[in-house]
Amino acid sequence: MKRILVVEDEPAIREMIRFALQKAGLQCEEAGDAEQALLAVAASPPDLVVLDWMLPGMSGVELARRLRREETTAQLPIILLTARVEENDRVHGLEAGADDYVTKPFSPRELIARINAVLRRTRGGDEEQSIEYEGLLLDPVGHRVESDGRSLELAPTEFRLLQFFMSHPDRVYSREQLLDHVWGRGIFVEERTVDVHIRRLRKALAGPGYDRFIQTVRGAGYRFSTRS
Ligand code: CA
Numbered sequence: 001m002k003r004i005l006v007v008e009d010e011p012a013i014r015e016m017i018r019f020a021l022q023k024a025g026l027q028c029e030e031a032g033d034a035e036q037a038l039l040a041v042a043a044s045p046p047d048l049v050v051l052d053w054m055l056p057g058m059s060g061v062e063l064a065r066r067l068r069r070e071e072t073t074a075q076l077p078i079i080l081l082t083a084r085v086e087e088n089d090r091v092h093g094l095e096a097g098a099d100d101y102v103t104k105p106f107s108p109r110e111l112i113a114r115i116n117a118v119l120r121r122t123r124g125g126d127e128e129q130s131i132e133y134e135g136l137l138l139d140p141v142g143h144r145v146e147s148d149g150r151s152l153e154l155a156p157t158e159f160r161l162l163q164f165f166m167s168h169p170d171r172v173y174s175r176e177q178l179l180d181h182v183w184g185r186g187i188f189v190e191e192r193t194v195d196v197h198i199r200r201l202r203k204a205l206a207g208p209g210y211d212r213f214i215q216t217v218r219g220a221g222y223r224f225s226t227r228s
Pocket of ligand 1: 053
């Protein structure tokens with residue numbers, strides 16, 4: 001059974017979420033603030049965190065950043081609950097590392113649908129599985145990238161970059177984070193090197209039009225997304 005940690009200071013909302021999770025066959029753990037959440041995560045990492053933006057003390061966004069920074073929790077899926085609807089806040093939340101967000105007020109059914117979607121797409125671990133988005137196929141075992149059966153030529157770094165992006169869609173990564181994940185921690189490479197490889201990757205994908213999946217997020221970094 002998947003374990004979901006709900007971090008929310010309002011007991012009524014927590015209860016509503018717990019009820020919905022249990023009904024959906026998900027196990028619910030609760031924390032009333034970021035500090036409690038950190039303790040719960042350290043004790044036993046959940047499969048996903050539902051995190052309220054507005055918390056007393058450390059905010060949900062700060063907590064999301066913190067979880068992303070720690071190696072042991074960097075991949076932990078996070079859904080941010082927010083009462084804010086402005087585009088800026090949405091970008092801010094996704095930049096902080098949230099995988100998705102749900103705007104309050106929300107229906108339990110909507111939240112469960114989001115949770116299931118995030119669990120599906122972040123179900124990591126199986127690094128041998130081919131990944132496909134709208135006809136763009138990456139085969140990690142054969143080290144091949146194909147578009148509708150036709151092979152695309154990618155240099156090794158571009159391949160690794162694309163593999164990382166396709167395994168972590170819809171999330172913004174800074175140049176520094178991409179260096180850590182794709183080149184490896186402790187390797188000294190200048191940040192603008194990332195831009196060079198992004199450019200090459202886009203060029204390699206441009207023929208069939210998949211360069212649009214590699215998106216620049218101004219002031220933040222890059223993301224892979226099929227949505228524009
Ligand atoms: Ca709150």
